[in-house]
Amino acid sequence: MLELDQTVTMLILCSPHNPIGRVWRREELERLGQISVKYNLLVVSDEIHADLVYEGSEHIPFSSISADLAARSITCVAPSKTFNLLSMHAATVIIPNDTLRAQYNHALNRLGLDSPNTFGSLALETAYREGEEWLNELLIYLQSNIHLVTEFFKARMPQIRVIQPEGTYLIWLDCLDLKLSMSALEQFFAYKAKVILQPGYSFGEEGTGFMRMNAACHMGVMDWFREQFSGQKLCPIEHLESYKRLGEQVYSLHVELAESTSARAQAIVQAARSIQIMADELLGDALDGAVPKAVPIVTHDQADVWYGMLPDIMVAARQEAAFSNSARMKLPIRLGTQIEGPKPCPEQHIAGLRRAAAGLEELLALEVSVARGEKETYKEAILLYEEARTRKQAGDSIVGTISNGRRVSEESHEDAEEQYWMALSNYILVAQGLKDPEMLKNMPTALPGPNGVIPCKLDSNDLWKVTSQIAISEIRKAGEYLQAERDLVEHWENFIETRVEREYETTVEELLKRGHIKEDSYWYCCPFPAVYRVQMDSVNVLGHVIPRGHVFVFEYGDDGEPGRFITQPTFQSADERKYCDD
Known part of the structure; x- marks a missing residue:
C-alpha cells in the first residue's frame, strides 16, 4: 500500500505522459483520485498534450472523473503543442x-500576470474554434512519422526499441540493449545519426539508457534521419522519372546529330551518352519499377551530379553542331566532382x-578495336583506353574478393x-x-585533385605567381620592386577566383609544356601577367x-x-606600368 509523507500536499500529473507517451485509463485515474482524497492532495494536471491522442486511446480529463476530484484539481491546457x-x-x-x-x-494579480496578450488570446480562440480539421490531418501525419521510425529501428537496429506512444508527438527510445554509457549514447546519435536527442536522464535517473525523440517534424526530416542512420537514401519516384526522361533526351540527341559532320559535336554527344550510362548503371535496379528503392547516399548523390551535367552537355552539342567552336564548355568534358x-x-x-x-x-x-587500325591518329585515346581497362580489371579483382564473402x-x-574512379575518368x-x-x-596532362580541381600556379602563396618573368626583371631594374609587391599584396587579398582563371x-x-x-x-596592369604568342597553326584557349602569330x-x-x-x-607596347596609386 502506498504511504506518503504528511508534508506532501500536491501531486503533479502529466496526462498524456511526457516523455513515455502513455494515455492514462479511467481506472488508473480513479485510483490516483482515491490516493489524492486519502492524503488530501491538490492535483495539478498538466494536459497540454491532450489533443494529441491516437486511435485506440482516449484522453480523460482528470477533473471529469468526479465532482469531488474536480474540486481538488487544477487543469493546465494550451494550444502551444497542438x-x-x-x-x-x-x-x-x-x-x-x-x-x-x-x-x-x-497570486496572478500580485505578480502582474493577470492580463493576457491580445494576440495570444485571439490565436488561442481561433485555434480551438477553427482548427479541428487541421488537427485531424496532423494526427495522421504524426502517426506516419512514428510508424516510419518504429519500422526503421525494427528492421535496421532492433537493439533500439521504440516505446509506442499512445499520445503526444514524442517517441521514447529504449537503448539499453546497446549497453552504452549515456555519454557514448549521446555521441552515437550526434555523430553517427547526426541528430541531437533529449537524453533520458534529464527526466530522472530512471531515464538512463533512454533517449527522447521529437516526431513533430516534416516527413523529409524523418527521411533524412533514416538516411543518416542507415547510410541509405530512397530515390523519390519523381527523381527516377526525371532521370529516365534525361536518358531519353540523350538518346534523341544521339539520333538527331548522327549525321552531323562536326567531330567536336559528335565527341560531346558521346560524352553525354557515357555520363548517362554511368549514372544509370550506378543506380542499377533502383531505376526499375514504380517503387523507390534504397541506395547508399553517396550513390544517389553521385548519380545526381552526373545526371545534372547532362543538360549543359546537350546544349553544347547542339551549339557545336550549329556553329564550329561555339560550345561554351571546357573540352574535353571530364568526369566531374567525386562525392x-x-x-x-x-x-x-x-x-x-x-x-x-x-x-x-x-x-x-568495338570502336577502340577499329581505331587500332589508325593507331597514330588515335594514339591518345588508345593509351587512355589501355589505362582505363587495366584500372577496371584491378577494381574487378578487388570486388571479386569482397563479393565472395571474404572479409x-x-x-x-x-x-x-x-581504381574504378580512375577507369571512369579515362573512359x-x-x-x-x-x-x-x-x-x-x-x-x-595534370590530373585533377581529390576535389576535382586541376592544380596550377594559382594554388601557390607566391605574390608573383602569375607575373611575367620579363615584367619581374624590368620592375627590378626600374627600382619598383617594393611598390609592385605592395600592389600584389592588395591584389591577391581582394582576388576572387572563378572557374575561368583556373x-x-x-x-x-x-x-607552354608542349611548345x-x-x-x-x-600586360601593363598589376599583377603584370605574361602575354603569349601562338607558335602552332592554332590553339584553343577559353x-x-x-x-599562329x-x-x-x-x-x-x-x-x-x-x-x-x-x-x-599584336599588342602595342605600354610606356609604363600601371600601379594602384596611379
Whole structure:
C-alpha cells in the first residue's frame, strides 16, 4: 500500500505522459483520485498534450472523473503543442473550485500576470474554434512519422526499441540493449545519426539508457534521419522519372546529330551518352519499377551530379553542331566532382561503380578495336583506353574478393573505389577522343585533385605567381620592386577566383609544356601577367581559337572584379606600368 509523507500536499500529473507517451485509463485515474482524497492532495494536471491522442486511446480529463476530484484539481491546457503557438504565450488554467480560483487569481494579480496578450488570446480562440480539421490531418501525419521510425529501428537496429506512444508527438527510445554509457549514447546519435536527442536522464535517473525523440517534424526530416542512420537514401519516384526522361533526351540527341559532320559535336554527344550510362548503371535496379528503392547516399548523390551535367552537355552539342567552336564548355568534358562517402565505401556503391565501368567498356570496346587500325591518329585515346581497362580489371579483382564473402580491410574498399574512379575518368575521355582525336592532343596532362580541381600556379602563396618573368626583371631594374609587391599584396587579398582563371592558367601551362605558345611580353596592369604568342597553326584557349602569330593575355580584374580574356594580332607596347596609386 502506498504511504506518503504528511508534508506532501500536491501531486503533479502529466496526462498524456511526457516523455513515455502513455494515455492514462479511467481506472488508473480513479485510483490516483482515491490516493489524492486519502492524503488530501491538490492535483495539478498538466494536459497540454491532450489533443494529441491516437486511435485506440482516449484522453480523460482528470477533473471529469468526479465532482469531488474536480474540486481538488487544477487543469493546465494550451494550444502551444497542438497548434505550434508557443510564441503566443497563451494558455488556460481550469480551476472548478471557487476558493482555489480566487487564490490563484490573487497570486496572478500580485505578480502582474493577470492580463493576457491580445494576440495570444485571439490565436488561442481561433485555434480551438477553427482548427479541428487541421488537427485531424496532423494526427495522421504524426502517426506516419512514428510508424516510419518504429519500422526503421525494427528492421535496421532492433537493439533500439521504440516505446509506442499512445499520445503526444514524442517517441521514447529504449537503448539499453546497446549497453552504452549515456555519454557514448549521446555521441552515437550526434555523430553517427547526426541528430541531437533529449537524453533520458534529464527526466530522472530512471531515464538512463533512454533517449527522447521529437516526431513533430516534416516527413523529409524523418527521411533524412533514416538516411543518416542507415547510410541509405530512397530515390523519390519523381527523381527516377526525371532521370529516365534525361536518358531519353540523350538518346534523341544521339539520333538527331548522327549525321552531323562536326567531330567536336559528335565527341560531346558521346560524352553525354557515357555520363548517362554511368549514372544509370550506378543506380542499377533502383531505376526499375514504380517503387523507390534504397541506395547508399553517396550513390544517389553521385548519380545526381552526373545526371545534372547532362543538360549543359546537350546544349553544347547542339551549339557545336550549329556553329564550329561555339560550345561554351571546357573540352574535353571530364568526369566531374567525386562525392565523398562513408568509410569504408559501401559495397553497394562499389558494385554500382563496377557496373558503370563495365557499361563504358561495352560502349567503347568495338570502336577502340577499329581505331587500332589508325593507331597514330588515335594514339591518345588508345593509351587512355589501355589505362582505363587495366584500372577496371584491378577494381574487378578487388570486388571479386569482397563479393565472395571474404572479409577485407577498409583499405581494399577504398582501393576498389579509386581504381574504378580512375577507369571512369579515362573512359569518358576515350569516348570523346574516338570521335575527335584532336580534342585529346591539347588536353592538360595534370590530373585533377581529390576535389576535382586541376592544380596550377594559382594554388601557390607566391605574390608573383602569375607575373611575367620579363615584367619581374624590368620592375627590378626600374627600382619598383617594393611598390609592385605592395600592389600584389592588395591584389591577391581582394582576388576572387572563378572557374575561368583556373581554366586559363592550366591551359596555358599545358600549351607552354608542349611548345605551342611562348611568352612574348607582359600586360601593363598589376599583377603584370605574361602575354603569349601562338607558335602552332592554332590553339584553343577559353573557347577562343587563336591562329599562329597572334597574341593573347588574361587581364586580371582590380579589387576582386572579374577579369577578361584578350586576343589580337599584336599588342602595342605600354610606356609604363600601371600601379594602384596611379
